[in-house]
Amino acid sequence: MQLIDGKAVAAQIKEEIAAEVEALKASGGKVPHLAAVLVGHDGGSETYVANKVKACEQVGFKSSLIRYENDVTEEDLLACVDRLNSDKDIDGFIVQLPLPTHISETKVTEAIDYRKDVDGFHPVNVGRMSLGMPCFLSATPSGIVELLKRYNIETKGKHCVVLGRSNIVGKPVSMLMLQKANPGDSTVTICHSRTNNIKEITLQADIIIAALGVPEFLKSDMVKEGAVVIDVGTTRVPNQTSKSGFKLTGDVMFDEVAPKCSYITPVPGGVGPMTIVSLLKNTLLAAKKEVYN
Amino acid sequence: MQLIDGKAVAAQIKEEIAAEVEALKASGGKVPHLAAVLVGHDGGSETYVANKVKACEQVGFKSSLIRYENDVTEEDLLACVDRLNSDKDIDGFIVQLPLPTHISETKVTEAIDYRKDVDGFHPVNVGRMSLGMPCFLSATPSGIVELLKRYNIETKGKHCVVLGRSNIVGKPVSMLMLQKANPGDSTVTICHSRTNNIKEITLQADIIIAALGVPEFLKSDMVKEGAVVIDVGTTRVPNQTSKSGFKLTGDVMFDEVAPKCSYITPVPGGVGPMTIVSLLKNTLLAAKKEVYN
Numbered sequence: 001m002q003l004i005d006g007k008a009v010a011a012q013i014k015e016e017i018a019a020e021v022e023a024l025k026a027s028g029g030k031v032p033h034l035a036a037v038l039v040g041h042d043g044g045s046e047t048y049v050a051n052k053v054k055a056c057e058q059v060g061f062k063s064s065l066i067r068y069e070n071d072v073t074e075e076d077l078l079a080c081v082d083r084l085n086s087d088k089d090i091d092g093f094i095v096q097l098p099l100p101t102h103i104s105e106t107k108v109t110e111a112i113d114y115r116k117d118v119d120g121f122h123p124v125n126v127g128r129m130s131l132g133m134p135c136f137l138s139a140t141p142s143g144i145v146e147l148l149k150r151y152n153i154e155t156k157g158k159h160c161v162v163l164g165r166s167n168i169v170g171k172p173v174s175m176l177m178l179q180k181a182n183p184g185d186s187t188v189t190i191c192h193s194r195t196n197n198i199k200e201i202t203l204q205a206d207i208i209i210a211a212l213g214v215p216e217f218l219k220s221d222m223v224k225e226g227a228v229v230i231d232v233g234t235t236r237v238p239n240q241t242s243k244s245g246f247k248l249t250g251d252v253m254f255d256e257v258a259p260k261c262s263y264i265t266p267v268p269g270g271v272g273p274m275t276i277v278s279l280l281k282n283t284l285l286a287a288k289k290e291v292y293n
Numbered sequence: 294m295q296l297i298d299g300k301a302v303a304a305q306i307k308e309e310i311a312a313e314v315e316a317l318k319a320s321g322g323k324v325p326h327l328a329a330v331l332v333g334h335d336g337g338s339e340t341y342v343a344n345k346v347k348a349c350e351q352v353g354f355k356s357s358l359i360r361y362e363n364d365v366t367e368e369d370l371l372a373c374v375d376r377l378n379s380d381k382d383i384d385g386f387i388v389q390l391p392l393p394t395h396i397s398e399t400k401v402t403e404a405i406d407y408r409k410d411v412d413g414f415h416p417v418n419v420g421r422m423s424l425g426m427p428c429f430l431s432a433t434p435s436g437i438v439e440l441l442k443r444y445n446i447e448t449k450g451k452h453c454v455v456l457g458r459s460n461i462v463g464k465p466v467s468m469l470m471l472q473k474a475n476p477g478d479s480t481v482t483i484c485h486s487r488t489n490n491i492k493e494i495t496l497q498a499d500i501i502i503a504a505l506g507v508p509e510f511l512k513s514d515m516v517k518e519g520a521v522v523i524d525v526g527t528t529r530v531p532n533q534t535s536k537s538g539f540k541l542t543g544d545v546m547f548d549e550v551a552p553k554c555s556y557i558t559p560v561p562g563g564v565g566p567m568t569i570v571s572l573l574k575n576t577l578l579a580a581k582k583e584v585y586n
Contacts, residue, residue, distance in 0.1 A: 127420030189482040
């Protein structure tokens with residue numbers, strides 16, 4: 001069994017991006033600039049956004065953080081999106097989800113100029129990804145594929161079982177694993193809450209991508225010997241012995257599943273760190289206008 | 294075994310649409326207007342477009358046919374798309390594919406205003422479909438789902454195996470079968486030319502959607518007893534005994550597969566007639582501005 005070290009791969013890619021930013025600066029090019037909009041004070045969102053800002057600094061990007069209180073109106077938030085859309089210095093921006101219930105996440109996501117949508121959530125980027133066209137890939141699916149690539153894991157002709165059909169992981173990662181590409185070219189099965197015989201299906205999988213958000217869902221009797229297991233789950237399970245009061249828990253019962261795997265990602269330190277790196281990669285592409293003009 | 298009669302269902306839906314157009318006219322509403330652009334004289338394309346125009350007349354739509362010779366420039370074709378985009382009388386239009394190789398199909402498809410893209414091929418409509426948002430569904434996937442619905446075929450929790458990963462059938466129909474909807478809520482496996490053990494997978498399927506474009510690919514030993522088989526294949530196989538010189542041949546070896554099925558579509562007369570009906574439905578939605586304003 002080999003552990004897929006997402007933290008190490010992410011650190012390496014950050015160095016590659018930092019070197020490219022240096023070269024850009026040296027040649028008089030534009031310094032990539034990522035803006036993040038954060039509404040309210042949700043603990044998870046605060047952490048994610050802080051990590052994104054920190055990562056920007058590490059690779060030499062400019063970053064801006066725009067904060068709103070929970071009672072911001074949808075109108076004001078949409079006006080902020082408009083300003084960021086037309087701000088020539090900002091190459092890409094994200095609005096951290098979830099948003100308060102009085103604001104439509106769909107409306108906000110659609111209001112973002114798709115050419116600055118470095119989260120890859122806008123319908124244009126989702127559609128282009130599905131069609132195999134150049135686009136901003138959404139961060140988690142893109143991070144998963146990058147891990148498979150860096151570890152030279154064969155995907156062509158393999159049976160990849162995706163657990164979960166969310167718009168931000170399950171559906172897009174299925175589309176990526178399906179494309180005529182490397183990584184890609186897999187036979188893909190997508191399971192979800194309505195799947196009847198889930199164990200029967202996971203036992204056939206060469207690659208399992210678990211993105212249900214159900215802590216420790218995948219047990220060892222559901223995994224065949226030699227499988228590759230990618231754990232996308234990051235549920236905060238209350239835990240009194242940890243300083244934060246919770247333990248980040250994946251969708252895989254790691255201790256019993258790991259011995260059966262050829263490769264497996266841990267939680268934390270697997271897919272998580274790759275997500276931010278994908279965002280940085282998109283922002284760099286945006287600054288260099290390599291996807292859209 | 295029950296035959297799924299696409300021709301009869303399509304006729305019924307056309308009557309429903311015709312009644313709605315009558316009501317629209319009676320209340321002073323706008324008569325839906327579909328335009329089709331045809332480049333060159335490919336036999337298949339000529340037939341498809343002629344059938345679309347005929348179907349428009351049957352339901353009381355206005356229709357326009359714009360023809361170009363094979364040597365039309367990309368620039369001229371894009372100018373035509375622009376004119377149709379801004380023509381207020383035209384609710385929706387299609388550019389019949391394939392196009393001559395000197396014209397980029399992607400560029401032309403993207404140039405179409407997504408609010409008039411009744412073929413559902415534009416990245417915005419593809420993305421919105423994947424995200425489960427209101428959109429113009431592409432015609433063949435939408436026709437397949439409509440057939441399952443009209444025959445009350447249970448899809449929830451069923452294992453649906455899709456053969457083929459094309460942008461116009463395999464990928465979108467997989468997304469539709471996966472959605473939290475009825476029809477939908479299926480566990481979906483997508484197989485393609487790189488799938489190793491295709492028979493092992495099709496034998497598990499409750500529903501098979503064959504869209505490989507390989508005549509008579511699906512044999513009886515690949516199908517389990519009681520399966521639902523939807524045949525999307527329409528390859529023109531040369532045949533000297535038929536008047537046209539070819540025989541429209543599906544992806545399913547019908548004679549040997551049919552006896553094992555609970556439901557099966559024939560070719561022709563199955564999915565084919567539904568495709569045009571989906572186009573009419575989208576055009577009606579466009580005229581009523583029910584998807585986009």
